[in-house]
Amino acid sequence: MKAIGFYETGGPEVLKEIDLPEPMPSRNEITVRLGFTSVNNLDILMRSGGTKMNFSLPHIPGTDVSGIVERVGEGVTGIQEGDSVVSSTVYGCGTCRQCLSGNEVLCKSWKVLGMHVWGSYAEVVKMPSFMAIKPPKRYSKEELGCMPLSLSVSWRALKTAAKAEEGETAIIFGASGNSGLFSLMLAKAMGLKTIAVTRSEKKKEALKKAGANHVIKYDPSENGAMPEKVMELTGGEGAEIIIDPIGNPISSSIAMLRHSGRIVTFGTSANSESSLQIKKFYWKSASLIGVHNASAKELSEAFAFAEKNGIKPIISTKLPMQQAAEAHRLFSSPETFGKILLEHKWK
Numbered sequence: 001m002k003a004i005g006f007y008e009t010g011g012p013e014v015l016k017e018i019d020l021p022e023p024m025p026s027r028n029e030i031t032v033r034l035g036f037t038s039v040n041n042l043d044i045l046m047r048s049g050g051t052k053m054n055f056s057l058p059h060i061p062g063t064d065v066s067g068i069v070e071r072v073g074e075g076v077t078g079i080q081e082g083d084s085v086v087s088s089t090v091y092g093c094g095t096c097r098q099c100l101s102g103n104e105v106l107c108k109s110w111k112v113l114g115m116h117v118w119g120s121y122a123e124v125v126k127m128p129s130f131m132a133i134k135p136p137k138r139y140s141k142e143e144l145g146c147m148p149l150s151l152s153v154s155w156r157a158l159k160t161a162a163k164a165e166e167g168e169t170a171i172i173f174g175a176s177g178n179s180g181l182f183s184l185m186l187a188k189a190m191g192l193k194t195i196a197v198t199r200s201e202k203k204k205e206a207l208k209k210a211g212a213n214h215v216i217k218y219d220p221s222e223n224g225a226m227p228e229k230v231m232e233l234t235g236g237e238g239a240e241i242i243i244d245p246i247g248n249p250i251s252s253s254i255a256m257l258r259h260s261g262r263i264v265t266f267g268t269s270a271n272s273e274s275s276l277q278i279k280k281f282y283w284k285s286a287s288l289i290g291v292h293n294a295s296a297k298e299l300s301e302a303f304a305f306a307e308k309n310g311i312k313p314i315i316s317t318k319l320p321m322q323q324a325a326e327a328h329r330l331f332s333s334p335e336t337f338g339k340i341l342l343e344h345k346w347k
């Protein structure tokens, strides 16, 4: 089978076409022949060495799986060869209390497709069968190819972690990014008031169209007057929920948080470390919650909610997998708005 991967970390140019033997499923596993996948920030971090983790080379990145079940291993039930599926992104040991209760994302031995094992930039991907779900029929193959990771982690952040309730206000950092856009659309559909935060003046209008009640242009590295702006917009109360996929300084987030508010964090593109004024934190009865990925159950719930509420991904560009390097360049461009789709089309 064909795949795009890399033998050394570096810029987009390290991505190369690689011929690999097709994986075969073991017990309770399936393989999926990919139609589409999309570029996620994790792919960029893996390719550039930005995760600072050790992994063997060559590596095949890619986390979003959408395609057709190719082979089914022994013991698999509920999924058959030829089924159209999407998959969740994380699996655990399969035997601990968390894994057995459908919280594989909380397993201490969690592994992610395209991070710890080869991912969706290969024509065929192997995974435990429980990760695959049959997606709602209203979505096109293209749409399905760019939804799993961003949709499910945004759902986990808002629903499982922040326990968002109708009428609350959510600040969404990195709102024009992959999970930022899904968080914005989900929050709106959940009946929240939304304050979208972007570094780009040009993206303000598009964010309003995507459902933002207010848009604030703000760069965390500039240490601007963001908390004051939020207080103005919320009548001096602050926001109940902060969705932070970029790593805004925690003290700044606490300053714009309403009493008993929740900060959910799952990214570090702006900051990877942050100091915390402990007294301000507990005086506000604030919560700081970390999330990564989402369970197969959450992926299923997220798709059902998205379908019911007419949520569709915003797609910026579609490229063949052979142009993955160009796709990575576009991903890092400040002009890009929406998902970058990659199509497996090898003949």
Ligand SMILES: [Zn+2]
Binding pocket: 092, 093, 094, 095, 096, 097, 098, 099, 100, 104, 107, 108, 109
């Ligand atoms: Zn486990």
